[in-house]
Amino acid sequence: MPPSPEDDARWLATAAALSARGRPLSAPNPAVGCVIVRAGRVIARGWTQAGGRPHAEAMALASLGGDARGATVYVSLEPCAHASARGPACADLLVAARPARVVVGQTDPDPRTAGAGIARLRAAGIATDLMPSASCATALAGFLLRTTAGRPHVTLKLALTLDGAIALANGQSQWITGPEARAHCHAERARADAILVGGGTLRADVPRLDVRLPGLEARSPQRWVLTRGSAPQGWRAAADITAPGAFGDAQWLFVEGGAGAAAAFLKADMVDRLLLYRAPILVGPGLAAVGDLGLETLSAAHGRWDMGPACRLGSDTLTVYHRRR
Structure with missing residues (x-):
């Protein structure tokens, strides 16, 4: 019996979740x-490797010796169709592997592929379905x-008191939240390829902005200052955050503070996700977030x-918000 649309959506969500293993080391x-998948069972999997190669499809197919006959390939992004000195196009690898079907969760806006990957697979007689997936788009x-x-x-990350301050009136901010919340923040840093603070925060706090979780130190993001x-x-310095390409090849920017930097990104409507860490303390007059x-x-x-997920981190709480677009 062929997979149902629900099965396809579930396997695409699996591919999207698997892709997180490559973030952000796959940059650019x-x-x-x-x-x-064959007969409802995963027979191979892959994700983009550090530096961008091998691609996810190449990694998965290599574990099968390049033979995927009778299987369905679920991939979060349209297989690339452009030639590269670093490796063959994934669309060509899939054509050679002869799967029964390919299911794609997101078209590739890169003009070098942009529909050409799907077209190449279909031209080779491989059933190829585009099933727009919210999980893949988010990933x-x-x-x-x-x-x-x-x-x-x-x-944008904000660590707040119950009364909305990010520091005492004298500027002291270490530490508002507890160790569990700070560890969670470091895990979030490890998922970004760039991290930014404002000039005032840099001068006042001289932050390291690295990842200090065992085993993830190498994932410390590139440091930027507004x-x-x-x-x-x-x-690296950012002056005009709205300029196209202002942050180079960065795909995931983590903004940590302070109030001026937060306001700059919010006024420019450039905040896509908001992390509010809230500590159960009251400080009275303090610095606004x-x-x-x-x-x-x-x-x-x-x-x-x-509003997205919310959870407790030690004595603190985290609430996630997503910008409504």
């Missing part, structure tokens, strides 16, 4: 996931935004955010 290539959001809008996917001046050694957004009416603030 997107992190893609691939699962190969590829950084690549899709960089390719179509010239900017990375932006996550400033019209120069950046210290080991940092976000600077002036230029709002003149409350109605302008409504209808922008959808």
Whole structure:
């Protein structure tokens, strides 16, 4: 019996989840996931490797000796169709492997592929279905935004007291949240290829902005500072965050502070995901989490955010919000 649409959606979600293993080390290539299924059982899987090669499909097919006859290949992004000195096109590898079917969760906006991968598979007589998948689009959001809008996917992180402060009035901010919340934040850093603070935060706190979780130290993101001046050694400066390509090849940008940087990204409507870590403490007058957004009416603030997951981290809570587009 052929797979149902529900089965296809489930396997595409599996491929999307698998792609997270390649993020962000696959940069500048997107992190893609691939699962190969025969008779309802996974027989191979792959994800984009560090530096962008091998691609997910190539990794999965290699484990089968390049032979996928009778199987269905689920891939989170359309197989590439362009030639590269670093390896063959995945569409050609799939044609040679002769699967019974290929299911794609997201078309590739890169003009070098952009539908050509699917067309090549169909021209070779391989049944190929495009099934737009929210899971795949979410997993590829950084690549899709960089390719179509010239900017990375932006996550804004705020660590707050119950009364909305990010620091005491004298500037002391270490530590508002506890060790569990800070560890979670480091895991989020490890999923980004760029991290940014404002110039004031850099001067006041001299943050390291690295990943200090055992085994993930190598995933520390590239450090950026929002400033019209120069950046210290080991940092890069961003002056106009709205300029296309302002953050180079970065696909996933993690913004940590402070209030001015947060306001800059919010005013530019460039925050796609908001992480609110909230500690069960009250400090009274303190530093606000976000600077002036230029709002003149409350109605302008409504209808922008959808609440996502929430969880407890030690004594703190985390709530995730997604920008409603």
